[in-house]
Amino acid sequence: MAAASRAVPRRNTWQRAAVLRVVEAAACHLTAEEVHRRLRRSRRPIGIATVYRALELFVRDGLVEPVSAPGGRVRYGLASRHHDHLVCLRCGAWEPLEACLIPQPPRRLPSGFRVTGHQLELRGYCAKCQAAA
Amino acid sequence: MAAASRAVPRRNTWQRAAVLRVVEAAACHLTAEEVHRRLRRSRRPIGIATVYRALELFVRDGLVEPVSAPGGRVRYGLASRHHDHLVCLRCGAWEPLEACLIPQPPRRLPSGFRVTGHQLELRGYCAKCQAAA
DNA sequence: ATCATGTTGATAATGAATCTCACTCCTAAC
DNA sequence: GTTAGGAGTGAGATTCATTATCAACATGAT
Numbered sequence: 001m002a003a004a005s006r007a008v009p010r011r012n013t014w015q016r017a018a019v020l021r022v023v024e025a026a027a028c029h030l031t032a033e034e035v036h037r038r039l040r041r042s043r044r045p046i047g048i049a050t051v052y053r054a055l056e057l058f059v060r061d062g063l064v065e066p067v068s069a070p071g072g073r074v075r076y077g078l079a080s081r082h083h084d085h086l087v088c089l090r091c092g093a094w095e096p097l098e099a100c101l102i103p104q105p106p107r108r109l110p111s112g113f114r115v116t117g118h119q120l121e122l123r124g125y126c127a128k129c130q131a132a133a
Numbered sequence: 134m135a136a137a138s139r140a141v142p143r144r145n146t147w148q149r150a151a152v153l154r155v156v157e158a159a160a161c162h163l164t165a166e167e168v169h170r171r172l173r174r175s176r177r178p179i180g181i182a183t184v185y186r187a188l189e190l191f192v193r194d195g196l197v198e199p200v201s202a203p204g205g206r207v208r209y210g211l212a213s214r215h216h217d218h219l220v221c222l223r224c225g226a227w228e229p230l231e232a233c234l235i236p237q238p239p240r241r242l243p244s245g246f247r248v249t250g251h252q253l254e255l256r257g258y259c260a261k262c263q264a265a266a
Numbered sequence: 267a268t269c270a271t272g273t274t275g276a277t278a279a280t281g282a283a284t285c286t287c288a289c290t291c292c293t294a295a296c
Numbered sequence: 297g298t299t300a301g302g303a304g305t306g307a308g309a310t311t312c313a314t315t316a317t318c319a320a321c322a323t324g325a326t
Contacts, residue, residue, distance in 0.1 A: 011323050048273035052314065060222075068201035072283075073313075086246055089193075095286055101320080105234070105255065109140030112260030113219055119254045122238065144292050166282080180306035185283065205314080206282075215299055 010057075015046045017049040019054040020063070028096060029067050029075035067119055070094050090129035097122065150181045152187040153196070161229060161237075162200050162208035200252055203227055217253040223262035230255065 058064035191197035
């Protein structure tokens, strides 16, 4: 739980709540733009800058987890629903992995580093692209 | 490996050789800009676009391995010297991990996906930042 | 209700990565 | 060795995700 030692009081705004609601409702990791687009359909759309700021806030709290997806895009998902991903080097497909391959990551490394999470990307070729090659 | 079935003849240019030489000589993963900067000091500097194109070529060949580093930067390293990384969520430090935590990744998944490589990032807090918090 | 200040959002700015296109110079063929 | 064709190069323009700016606003404590 990344107990954030905040020196600054934090305010509860409906915008932040809305961003979190979208991330929670999503079936997969979303880009900031996708979050923004989903909120745009709602009664009260919010600015894209606010979406970025809210996501960054939740990431610092350990609630939301950023993942670098192909194309240099960052995608955000609920940390409590963590999962890793596959990337096909031929067609670029980016798919979630059901089982996490690192069920027991080391909690602490010899250097003193304390591990709280991870991001794993398996690279290779999907069945379809193997057949095509 | 990754036997590329090229339909297009490939030419050997001194620019591509120079890029590969820089990556081979580097102690860690470099950004395209860092490769470009190192070549700029040499007798014959080359264009940044050519650096990007050469790196992409080597990646497709499986010779070079891209890694998404903090800040949305992509870094490149020799695939034969693969290693994973640590990221401190507080100070942003990005350090190489000595031992690879996935010595035996699955070669093939139930879906038929063939795994040829991976990228792992352990996230947490370095010793220094733990002391500071 | 009032006030101090954390927050928002439209917009400008940033910057990595890609695209364009005229020119260059590898390679294979002769 | 020459030559032709086309892959490759590079300076600069362009794209586009993300961040910074700043005046106006709204939250939470008093």
